[in-house]
Amino acid sequence: MTAPPNDCLARNEWICGAYLSSRRQILLDAVGQHLKLTVVSVVIALLVAVPLAVLARRRRWAAGPVLGVTTILYTIPSLAMFSLLLPLYGLSATLVVAGLVLYSLTLLVRNLLAGLRAVPEEIRQAARGLGYGPVRLLLTVEFPLALPAAMAGLRIATVSAVSLVTVGAIVGFGGLGNLIYAGMNTYFKAQVLTASVLCVAIAVLADLLLLGVQWLLTPWTRAARR
Amino acid sequence: MTTLADAWSWLTDAAHWAGDDGIGNRLLQHLVLTVVCLLVSCLIALPVALVLGHLGRGGALAVNISNVGRAVPTFAVLVLLLLTPVGRWGEGPTVVALVLFAVPPLLTNAYVGMREVDRSVVRAARGMGMTGRQLLLRVELPLALPMILTGVRLAAVQLVATATIAALAGGGGLGRIITAGFNLASTPMVVAGAILVAAFALVVEGVFEIAERLAPVWARGSR
Incomplete structure (x- = not known):
């Protein structure tokens, strides 16, 4: 009989190189699922949030209900949100995406609306005086000026989504959260720590990436500061 | 729709309200966790934020700690704490995680509130011969109160959410x-639990909303 191995896996250490090399595929798959859930949710939320914010800006009566409903959605804790959607979607990735969309929606709508409202009235009037129609005004004047606020909302929504995906582990679609959940049940320290660190790393990288995109999209803010 | 009816009959079954695992006891645990941790977090965060805001130092830390708090998954912190020695004392990991996640919004809002106090008012108070302590307690604190209370409200909502996730890592509530x-x-049962949690969170938010409406005009947040 061979002696049991005495490596860091057997000693159940927090930091373990052997874990990284032997479970590489599992980690990559989890990161892949994590990224996919985050990106799909945020993109869908953005597609829903833009019309809602424009509606709330253009039609005064719509602002109250839109902000009220999204605030209520945001108050509901994530675990309860996923559970409430269970009868609709069952145990599926769609359930996690739907829950994340509802959360991101709040942050995106609020920031988009704040950005649109901050566009100075004189600029809107000047554009109208130049013969801009409502659509052209929105696309070429209001959207670019609302971009910094909108990007701030997008960054917050993305970072929150990355961290909330882990709660999806309750239905088995939590990306790195699955590894944390499994690691908790088996008392596997290296797995829990590695997955947690990767999760924070994804959030930070996503934030920096969006910051870079904002830098590229708004050259005028750099020129003004100089 | 049948699920909702089933959830309703689960909720209204008296047998599910009694006992250690009953709704009554879980509701009490959730409430105690939220209230105790809110008080502890306020005692930790507010004095630090008020002094930093008064001195005008540590701004980068106070503002960025909220962003860091958002990037760190609650669930991961709970499980990490569970596997450390803290995990051995019952609700230990839950309490530590709850406090950790309630401190950032409190700190950031109180600090920003203190710094947003009109500088000319502060200079006028100094000119009248107020000491640093008088300035902090009689001028800056009352003027910063709306922002501080917004932070308390955010922290309370965060606490309810974190206390819920604690169940994934074996905590009560x-x-x-x-x-x-x-x-x-x-x-x-899942849907019934979710309805209870959602209702609890909305009641907490509602209590703060009502408190804000009842507060004197100067103490209201500009939302």
């Missing part, structure tokens, strides 16, 4: 009804 429902593959 209403979240346990949801996780128990998942383990029993009982959708009505």
Whole structure:
């Protein structure tokens, strides 16, 4: 009989190189699922949030209900949100995406609306005086000026989504959260720590990436500061 | 719709309200956790934020700690704490995690509130011969109060959410009804638990909303 191995896996250490090399595929798959859930949710939320914010800006009566409903959605804790959607979607990735969309929606709508409202009235009037129609005004004047606020909302929504995906582990679609959940049940320290660190790393990288995109999209803010 | 009816009958069954795992006890645990941790977090965060805001130092830390708090998954912190020695004392990991996640919004809002106090008012108070302590307690604190209270409200909502996720890592509270429902593959129980948690969170938010309406005009947040 061979002696049991005495490596860091057997000693159940927090930091373990052997874990990284032997479970590489599992980690990559989890990161892949994590990224996919985050990106799909945020993109869908953005597609829903833009019309809602424009509606709330253009039609005064719509602002109250839109902000009220999204605030209520945001108050509901994530675990309860996923559970409430269970009868609709069952145990599926769609359930996690739907829950994340509802959360991101709040942050995106609020920031988009704040950005649109901050566009100075004189600029809107000047554009109208130049013969801009409502659509052209929105696309070429209001959207670019609302971009910094909108990007701030997008960054917050993305970072929150990355961290909330882990709660999806309750239905088995939590990306790195699955590894944390499994690691908790088996008392596997290296797995829990590695997955947690990767999760924070994804959030930070996503934030920096969006910051870079904002830098590229708004050259005028750099020129003004100089 | 049948699920909702099933969840309703689960909720209204008296047998599910009694006992250690009953709704009554879970509700109490959730409430105690939220209130105690809110008080502890306020005692930790507010004095630090008020002094930093008064001195005008440590701004980068106070503002960025909220962003860091958002990037760190609650669930991961709970499980990490569970596997450390803290995990051995019962609700230890839950309490530590709750406080950790309630401190950032409190700190950031109180600090920003203190710094946003009109500088000319502060200079006028100094000119009248107020000491640093008088300035802090009689001028800056009252003027910063709306922002501080907004932070308390954010922290309370965060606490309710974190206390729910604590159930995933074995903590007590209403979240346990949801996780128990998942383990029993009982959708009505999961939905009933979720309804309870959502109602609890909305009541907490509602209490703050009402308190804000009742507060004197100067103490109201500009939302």
